[in-house]
């Protein structure tokens with residue numbers, strides 16, 4: 001069976017949130033130059049005007065639809081998934097910038113469905129129609145099976161959103177070189193759209209029930225396994241979505257319990273930034289073990305899966321936070337992954 005190898009940089013796309021009435025701006029203007037894929041910030045202070053430019057692969061303005069993002073950025077990853085190549089997609093940005101809107105959507109109307117729904121529907125549709133983009137030899141005796149896991153990460157604790165059990169789960173690694181996995185996580189077999197919808201709604205409801213915890217990373221993993229006529233596993237890949245917590249800095253006086261939570265939250269975000277920094281500098285030691293988030297993202301940060309960061313930008317924010325967000329996004333797009341398809345020996 002063919003083995004696919006290539007390397008590519010983590011793709012970063014920007015999605016600008018529509019303006020909210022009544023929210024004020026500071027002494028700055030943020031414009032998108034779609035011809036040069038550039039964000040231009042003009043900032044004035046003491047009668048001086050400074051201009052800052054940030055270039056990205058693709059910038060979507062506030063008029064873009066969920067389908068446009070899907071076709072441009074996610075669909076190519078679905079193609080690879082059927083070749084046995086995994087991918088991780090994460091939504092990054094300040095609180096309220098549209099991360100959940102992008103991944104999950106707004107309501108059940110087709111035009112508002114988020115990237116997770118659109119991806120799952122396409123995967124299930126391809127399997128049903130056996131139209132595997134010509135990247136799989138079409139043989140009737142081959143079978144694809146889809147599984148799904150949904151979990152949250154908060155205060156370095158992982159909770160299974162598809163199980164009624166409230167115990168936290170452990171991250172394990174088989175050998176030093178291997179990627180990390182979550183022990184005993186529920187992997188639900190999904191055969192059709194309704195089963196997918198039921199599972200996702202169950203996961204979202206359980207997450208929302210736990211409203212005491214404000215800062216949770218929300219993970220949805222879709223596994224694709226390919227079996228031969230003897231029911232032997234021959235290829236396996238996953239598509240992972242992560243709804244990040246808001247990456248803004250804290251300014252207000254929070255309760256001590258909330259402060260503790262914030263420190264944990266920033267532990268994972270700082271670990272994420274350290275990993276990006278070490279990878280950019282091509283350092284030998286990459287501190288994946290510093291947080292649960294970076295352990296789980298090991299394959300997508302300098303590893304063997306494809307990776308896409310959707311950076312949600314709300315320009316009605318503090319200008320320092322906008323610069324900080326765009327700088328982080330630029331750092332991420334300098335990281336290269338070494339992608340290969342995972343075959344199993346027959």
Ligand SMILES: Nc1ncnc2c1ncn2[C@@H]1O[C@H](COP(=O)(O)OP(=O)(O)OP(=O)(O)O)[C@@H](O)[C@H]1O
Nearest residue numbers: 017018094095096097098099100101102106245246
């Ligand atoms: N592209 C968009 N078009 C229309 N409304 C949007 C868009 N993006 C976000 N919104 C709206 O902005 C609000 C905040 O969005 P959302 O909850 O997705 O932010 P978030 O980044 O996930 O926030 P948090 O980090 O606090 O979870 C919601 O009411 C959402 O419907």
